[in-house]
Amino acid sequence: MPVFRVEPAADRVVHLIMDHPSRKVNVLDVEALADLERALDEVERLERPAGLVLTSGKPGSFIAGADVAAIGAISDRDEVLGLVRRAHASFQRLATLPYPTVAAIDGVCLGGGVELTLACDSRIASEEPRTQIGLPEVLLGIYPGFGGTQRLPRLIGLPAALDLILTGRALDAKRAERIGLIARAVPAAWLMERAHERLELLTTRPEQRRRDRYRPPGMAAWFMDGTPFGRSLVFARARAATRARTGGHYPAPLAALEVIERTRGLPIEAGLEIEAAWVSDLAIGPVCKNLVRLFEQTERAKKEPVATDSSVQALPVRTMLLAGAGTMGGGIAEAASRAGIRVRLRDLNPEALTRALRTARELIEERGRRRRLPSRERDAQLARILPTVELSGVARADLALEAVVEDLNVKRRVFAEIEVRIGPDAVLATNTSSLSVDALAQGLARPERLCGLHFFNPVHRMPLVEVVKGSRTSERTLLTAVALVRRLGKTPVVVGDAPGFVVNRILMPYLREAMHLLDDGFSVGAIDRAMRGFGMPMGPFEVLDEVGLDVAQKVAGVLGRAFPERVAPAVLLDKVVAAGRLGKKNGVGFYRHRGRERQPDPALRALLRLRRPRKSPNLDALAERMVLVMINEAARCLEEGVVADAGWLDLAMILGSGFPPFRGGPLRHADSLGLSRVESRLIALQAEKGDRFRPAPLLARLAAQGGTFTTVPRAEAAPAAATA
Incomplete structure (x- = not known):
């Protein structure tokens, strides 16, 4: 034809x-x-x-x-x-x-x-x-x-x-x-x-x-x-x-x-x-090939089936309960209401509800002005968000998402309250950034209906959602979660219930290495410039201040307990938090913040007892150390089956951490460098700096075989839940 x-x-x-x-x-x-x-x-x-x-x-x-x-x-x-x-x-x-x-x-x-x-x-x-x-x-x-x-x-x-x-x-x-x-x-x-x-x-x-x-x-x-x-x-x-x-x-x-x-x-x-x-x-050229691969992987995320049983259907989400009106609450509520979903936004603190509603209203108004939406459409979207301090109406929710403080016991109590009230077919989800879905499922009558939905902050700008599959998460729960993420206009990446999931798991060694460099006598500004020169939108200390040093400390603690043999305590981070420096949220962290401006803080060196900063540092060498630990941790994630294949991991890191798209993601970047070269540099740094640079087994095996991460068969990167 x-x-x-x-x-x-x-x-x-x-x-x-x-x-x-x-x-x-x-x-x-x-x-x-x-x-x-x-x-x-x-x-x-x-x-x-x-x-x-x-x-x-x-x-x-x-x-x-x-x-x-x-x-x-x-x-x-x-x-x-x-x-x-x-x-x-x-x-x-x-x-x-x-x-x-x-x-x-x-x-x-x-x-x-x-x-x-x-x-x-x-x-x-x-x-x-x-x-x-x-x-x-x-x-x-x-x-x-x-x-x-x-x-x-x-x-x-x-x-x-x-x-x-x-x-x-x-x-x-x-x-x-x-x-x-x-x-x-x-x-x-x-x-x-x-x-x-x-x-x-x-x-x-x-x-x-x-x-x-x-x-x-x-x-x-x-x-x-x-x-x-x-x-x-x-x-x-x-x-x-x-x-x-x-x-x-x-x-x-x-x-x-x-x-x-x-x-x-x-x-x-x-x-x-x-x-x-x-x-x-x-x-x-390589940039075109990397960007095309990213486009194709993003299209996969929008369409690819995630269930092995084609008879299983996702539950349509018409109403959702959002428990927790904190930092993420307003952004998630706005995204859901924009998708036509009724949101019961519940928090025990009326002031938190007011702030979340204000955030949602500002996002709705900004988007409405940009897209010239009639005022009636904006009003209808805001009207779909119903704030409450009670748990009334929970039985009508198709999905309940908790976004309360990052505390295992608090989250368990929230789920215990919800489970006895919500309908028998409803799905439960947690917005945890680091806690185990399996640990949260303990005590639930039906743990198979719990999964993770890890949104990134700020919600309205960050396209990635890690959909976390616990060892007992059902296919119906997973399908419902992925369908919801797609409906919200976000990109889902299914990950296993491993410490830190994917993005935080790989980011923490990178951020730790930045602190090792700081301890080695390089300045905060030089370290951040090195990674911006590599192509990251922000340097590691800028990221830490943006995320919140207390939040980063909790994630570092989770990973330290999970991998004590190779993850040393984050001593510098602990000192900064102990001094009351939380980052942008309270105006002082590794930088001093005033509005959108940030300035180096001369007091930081005395606080941390740092040596005098080195002059004229080799920024490429600094970037190499930080990038190599990311590649190494990414290889471990792939080998453990935390993600199904290298494409999903690279997509998650580009969308969730800002890894430079033109480089294709940490695993694609490693392939372009040559894995034998990557292994050689890791071995040299291991001899100089210690076992945190020991090459991951998968990386060493592929380097010996002349292989690449992007050709590792899906079968070797087992379904994530198998190792959860």
Whole structure:
């Protein structure tokens, strides 16, 4: 079956309809590009139509972009170059048809889909919220390579085009209309009628056809785009902003800037050839491969079944009890209410309830302003959160999530109160960051309905939720928990009931190593700069102050008790907490905090009796020590089956700890370094610094075999609950 259909319509108009027969959404894969050539052959044989409308045969969906899996799989530059040139040739054929062409967009239009519409004379789009138009290629380590760097600046001007290409953000139809990316935003029901009207306008007014393809700039835009000084200013500002945002670690945005600057004023054919050459280099590079793998792993998390028994069904969650209105309560309540879930927010402290409601209200208002939600929708969302100091109404809850203080006995008491009141089919969940789900299940009449849902703070910004499967957690409980996390718009990663789960388990050795470096005479600032230079969004001491030093101390204690043979007490952390320094929450930790500002604290050295900081430290060497302990602990997690495979672990660390996405996660990064090299460095550091650097058995075995973490079979990384 063809991907593109050519169908005659009224008034000698022809419709070019994309409807990929083997895909749920339209994707410009190799099959589609080949069939586009055939369809254009058919179009060019027609007796001079009055015009052409490009549209989709999939209701509510236009074109989702290029084939991401193919981008990840191709490793030959010439193969990429041939594919890009093939797309260029077809798009240029569409662009040079001797009659008007209009793209009628309804639904998601991304990447190559946008670039295909840019080959048309004009574009209109439906006003529906589902319509999102953007060029997200930089998020995959490339740039728009099907003509986007050439046609978009010509259409909307240099500043607006750079904004879309360098950020990868998507626009709704109204915003796309305002910047000139589309000619009109119209109701979906009128889309095809308005497309035909647009064709008629372009036919009767040739100057409008030129304007729709190359919009004449205003005076300010002319200065920024049409003069050498203006262009140099735009490019200089864009480069500075891009380097500040990416730290220079992501080559695609800077390559896009270089291509656009080099090709300004060139004929489009010459510009397309330069675009093709540069994007082909990016597509086979490590950053692109790592970002594509991250994208694919995130898609797995959204869709992949987690139960082995296909007959087991998740319990629909319509009402949930949230016990605990502390730091996380307001954020979790807002996320659930936004998903249409009624939330009974229970806390014994009325002031805590007030603070949580204030947090939820602020998040609802902020999101509402950003997405232009009517006030009635905001009010309805807030009304779904019902604060209470009682346990009334618990019987109606489909799921009860506790988020009280990190104390085993307190959490057990909360579950004991809830279990006798909640319905027999309801699921129980804990938001613990470090306590054992199995330990919390002791004393429950039905421990199989308890799991962990470890949200990260702040909830509205952190996409990861660790779904913790205890040794007795049922598949129905696990399915319900994963379905809830997906409904909240978060990314679930199923982990075993091991100390610290995955993210905290791997983070703690990293944070401990930072404190070892501090004790070795390196400054807090130098250590943090080293990890920001590696690509982390914050350094380890910035993270500790943000999380709260008392919270970190509790997690360190759990891991110290679990692994006493290799985890020494966190003496420096204990001293800082004993001095009343809790981090950002009380204004002083490893830094002094005032609002959003943080400053080094000269008093810290005397408090901890630290030696005078070393001058001109080797930041790469500092980063290496901290990264190696993360890799080593990640290898242990994989070997113990805390996660099912390396992809899940890397995803959890990127989303939960900020591990640099361009490096692919700790295990992928280790593979790229070479495991024999990683093992050698660990052995050298073990001889110098002690057994905390002893290579993990799995790492040593793979290094000897010439293997990699990412090819460890799923069977070797057993289901997490098997070791819980």
